[in-house]
Amino acid sequence: MTSETNFTARRLLRHAHSLFNGSWQNADDFRSVGVNIAGAKILDCGVNCPGSLQAGLVLARLCFGNFADVSIVPAEPGMVADNAVLVRTDRPIEACLGGQYAGWPVSVDDFFAMGSGPMRMLRGREEMLEHLGLVQPAGEDDYAVGVLESDKLPGEEAIHAIASECGVPPERMCLGIAPSTSIAGSVQVVARSVETALHKLHALDFDVTKLISASGVAPLPPASKPGDTIGGIGRTNDAMLYGAKVSLWIDADDEAIEKVIDKVPSQSSSDYGQPFAKVFKQYDYDFYKVDPMLFSPAVVTIHSCKSGRSWRRGTLDREVLGESFGIET
Numbered sequence: 001m002t003s004e005t006n007f008t009a010r011r012l013l014r015h016a017h018s019l020f021n022g023s024w025q026n027a028d029d030f031r032s033v034g035v036n037i038a039g040a041k042i043l044d045c046g047v048n049c050p051g052s053l054q055a056g057l058v059l060a061r062l063c064f065g066n067f068a069d070v071s072i073v074p075a076e077p078g079m080v081a082d083n084a085v086l087v088r089t090d091r092p093i094e095a096c097l098g099g100q101y102a103g104w105p106v107s108v109d110d111f112f113a114m115g116s117g118p119m120r121m122l123r124g125r126e127e128m129l130e131h132l133g134l135v136q137p138a139g140e141d142d143y144a145v146g147v148l149e150s151d152k153l154p155g156e157e158a159i160h161a162i163a164s165e166c167g168v169p170p171e172r173m174c175l176g177i178a179p180s181t182s183i184a185g186s187v188q189v190v191a192r193s194v195e196t197a198l199h200k201l202h203a204l205d206f207d208v209t210k211l212i213s214a215s216g217v218a219p220l221p222p223a224s225k226p227g228d229t230i231g232g233i234g235r236t237n238d239a240m241l242y243g244a245k246v247s248l249w250i251d252a253d254d255e256a257i258e259k260v261i262d263k264v265p266s267q268s269s270s271d272y273g274q275p276f277a278k279v280f281k282q283y284d285y286d287f288y289k290v291d292p293m294l295f296s297p298a299v300v301t302i303h304s305c306k307s308g309r310s311w312r313r314g315t316l317d318r319e320v321l322g323e324s325f326g327i328e329t
Contacts, residue, residue, distance in 0.1 A: 008094045009136040012065025012118045016099075016145035019066045020174040023058045030054035032184075038156040040163065040173035046182030047153055056187020059176045060085070060100075063147050063188065065118045067095040070191050072220065078316040079219035079243045080327055085190045092214040092248075096195040097202070098134040106148065108158040113177070115162075117146030122166040128202060132209070138167035143174055147188065151179035151229065180232035181224040189236040193218040193244040193297050197264060200296040204260045210252040212305060216297065218244035221325045230285065234277030237295075238324040241266040241276060242317040244297035251305045258311070261302060265314030269294035275324040 024034040024043050031052045033044045045055035053072060060070045068089035075084035089095045103126045104115030120126065122144050124135035144166035163170045178185035193216030202208050218239045224231035266272055271279050271291040283289035299314035
């Protein structure tokens with residue numbers, strides 16, 4: 001790990017902790033609840049409370065280590081929904097792959113959640129983090145900050161297990177949580193437009209360290225009815241696969257970009273073309289059976305900072321979005 005990356009990784013942790021503390025103390029302001037479990041601070045943004053759009057923005061920023069701007073903006077007509085989640089970052093590798101990527105399936109007894117946020121760098125058990133030099137062992141002053149996507153709060157055993165893997169005591173754990181069916185959960189997941197593009201590029205063996213800046217926008221779908229987890233997963237994934245647009249500024253040679261650009265958008269996958277809930281059902285609701293090339297934005301634009309050229313591939317699919325969101329168009 002370079003000193004620059006090490007410095008930024010630790011800053012992600014500290015920025016996230018500062019954001020978490022302020023949000024936890026003022027949780028009532030955005031219809032959320034701060035609770036203590038086994039000494040850890042938990043920011044409930046939709047499990048036992050209504051949550052809100054603002055709560056979703058807080059969760060998204062926590063995932064990024066507060067190294068990205070996240071806002072709700074009017075959606076483009078082709079995105080079907082009225083609103084969209086806009087993301088901008090000048091630290092795309094650390095914020096998106098080091099923080100936001102949901103690379104930690106937390107499973108302890110009857111508790112399961114997908115884990116995101118800078119705490120993943122403390123855990124350091126993902127191959128991608130090791131490859132990018134983003135593993136950051138916990139120091140005495142570090143707090144593990146992360147976000148869990150789940151429809152129930154973790155119990156004491158789950159807290160102890162998560163803290164142990166991060167190398168911190170439970171008292172230094174700070175976790176935001178919301179189910180995918182909630183308003184906040186929908187915002188948090190849809191804020192992943194840039195992250196999905198970067199993860200796709202990494203899977204294509206593109207040198208993602210060449211990325212300088214990135215922006216992305218994806219439609220905010222209606223929240224699914226409570227308990228309809230598959231519906232929530234389906235709508236938020238469709239927002240990405242059929243409605244997201246991402247722009248990347250890259251310091252790479254044209255040849256390297258041309259080798260991957262056609263493969264980056266979701267339409268390059270054999271599973272593309274129908275709502276994700278249907279695709280998911282075909283594979284017995286097993287994410288690992290779905291073509292991994294599907295998980296990427298609908299439209300990707302790459303700007304070369306070396307040559308000044310730009311490439312755009314992909315298209316929005318209004319028909320699939322309308323069917324998924326339950327909105328007549």
